[in-house]
Amino acid sequence: MKEALQGDCTRYAPGIEILSVRVTKPTIPESIRRNYEQMEEERTKVLISIEKQKVAEKEAETQKKMAVSEAEKAATVSKIMMEQKLMEKESSRRQQEIENQMYSAREKSLADSDFYRVMKEAEANKLKLTPEFLELRFIEAIADNTKIFFGDKVPNMVLDQRLLGNFIQNMSNQVHG
Template sequence: MRELKDYAARRLMVMAPGLFVQAVRVTNRLAEAIGHNYEQMEAEKGAETERKKAIIEDELKAQVAATMHKQVTSYSAEETDFQLQPIHITFNFCKVISQSSEKAKADTEFYRAQREAEANQLLLTP
């Protein structure tokens, strides 16, 4: 192991001066049973991930369907309101015009009475 580190250090000095080999690690091969168990565990993890993805996708589809159903049922109510809206606007417009007309008449009457009172006061003042 020491020889491997020294060889790598010499080659590294030639190829990249300033760098050095700090440690060398040699790994042993895994036993076949351990490797098989690892592969089986990875396959189970992959299958579990796929199941979770499928569950999430189904929940998402259910939420979309519920939202669409809610929109369709509320659409008919909104459509009715939309159809009645011109009637409400016309009614409110007529109401506003009527109120404006009544207010204008009241203001005119008040102004006339005020001017008449001022004229009477001037006539009756010695």
């Protein structure tokens, strides 16, 4: 303290030299001391309440940030799960399309082969329709239906070459005509 006073005196009042500084403890009346202590106590309480308020605000802000973070996390997980489900559905749809195409191709192939077989059978049958083949079939049909009767009275059935010839002629005309 002496040095601080000497520095100020040297600057503002040259020639003054401070030899010593004596500080005495003042006697403070009891009422002033109590008032001072009460004010200090109140100031301390105010500072404590301000600090508590700051701590509470920080805690609330931290909880808010944590809640926002949790909500963002849940939204991200939900989005990922939804995208996964969509991808599974799309994959299933593509698989079903492929199966449908395979089934359609198989059915078309079967239909084409049936059509080809029927057409070839029709061509073969057309080639078979000759007078000789028809005559053979006619004779076979009559032979299969022939009945043999024993007794005095024989049914009247005439198997005439003219009847057979007329039948074959009619069939031939129908085929070529």
